Structure formats: C-alpha cells, structure tokens
Amino acid sequence: NAGVTQTPKFRVLKTGQSMTLLCAQDMNHEYMYWYRQDPGMGLRLIHYSVGEGTTAKGEVPDGYNVSRLKKQNFLLGLESAAPSQTSVYFCASSEQGISNQPQHFGDGTRLSIL
C-alpha cells in the first residue's frame, strides 16, 4: 500500500541552488497536486495537474515549475532556491477532480534553504 510517495523526505539547499522534488502515486489517479505548508498559513496550492502532460498554476506558483510526463509522477522544480521557499511540501493525488473523491497525501518533503 504505497499510495503517494515523496522523495526526498528532507533536504537542505543553499540559496540559488536548484532541485527537483518527486511525487509518485500507484493508484492510477488522474489528478495530482503540490502544496506547501507553512506555520500559521495552512496548505497553499502551488501547481496541479489534471492528467498526464497537463499542468496548471495554483495559488502560489511563482518560483516553481512542474512536469507530468508520466501519469504516476508529478515533479516539482525549484530553479533558483530562495529562503522564502523553506517549507514543507506535500504532494497529493485524487482519482478525479470531483468533490467527493478525496485527495491522498504523501508524507511531505521538508526543505530548508540557507
């Protein structure tokens, strides 16, 4: 029962470095999401995808790029990391974008930018 798997679980970067966060789901879900969670801010949607080959901007997309080349994977990229991007990143997936289809979350990636 893997569900949604995020790698890495922890990472420390220096300002200006780049990196890619990987999200993989084995439930054949169409929809995938990237959120960031900051203290006192709840979860905010960065980007999402409604199917293989598609991506769309969420609430806070600046500084991030995403790709969905394969249905099971959703990649989140930071081209030039900034301290403001220090956060916990969560990936989620859902069967469809219908309201009664719950989103399944990964365990998060804790990212620190120095």
Add this chain to the structure above:
Amino acid sequence: GEDVEQSLFLSVREGDSSVINCTYTDSSSTYLYWYKQEPGAGLQLLTYIFSNMDMKQDQRLTVLLNKKDKHLSLRIADTQTGDSAIYFCAESPPWGGSQGNLIFGKGTKLSVKP
C-alpha cells in the same frame, strides 16, 4: 477572497469530547472535509459531508454543518491521546470543482492530556 477559518489550538482531557469549529466562505461549496495530520506525516482524510446534509456520524466522529451560517464542526467523542494532531477543515468551492481544488483552513492543533 476565500478564507476558511479555524481556531489554532484546542486542549482537552482524555475521555472528554472535543469540538473543532470551522467557518467557510463559499456557500456554494459542495463538499466540506476534515483532514487529520499527525506529527511528521501528511494529511489523512477523516470524513467529509455533502452540502445538502446537516449531520454525518462515523463511529466517534460527528460532523455538523450549518449551511446558513457557513459553519462546520467536528466532534470527537471519548477523545484519546492518539487523537492528538492537527485537524484541517477544507471546502471544495464550485469554481475549483472540475480540478478538485480545495481551500484549507490553517488547522487546529488538538492536544489531549492524560
């Protein structure tokens, strides 16, 4: 804008009932959700309620929805130390329904004292 409001903290004694409250903004939201986040983990869907219902019960969990006041509550009966976590309220606004987008509250941290 859309804001889902929750109190940030709640402390109860083991065996008591916990009531976590939430107010949401979009009266057209079709589904409302409660997610649970344990330390170091992702969000886990606890329960959800369709907007044409006013109550839903699932074992120790009772969800009450007052659509007129846009108020949602989660009652946990016989609260246990294992219920200590952050609880997120989320709504599914109609504009985000086709993408499955959710609007999350900032979360209520429930502490259960033995």
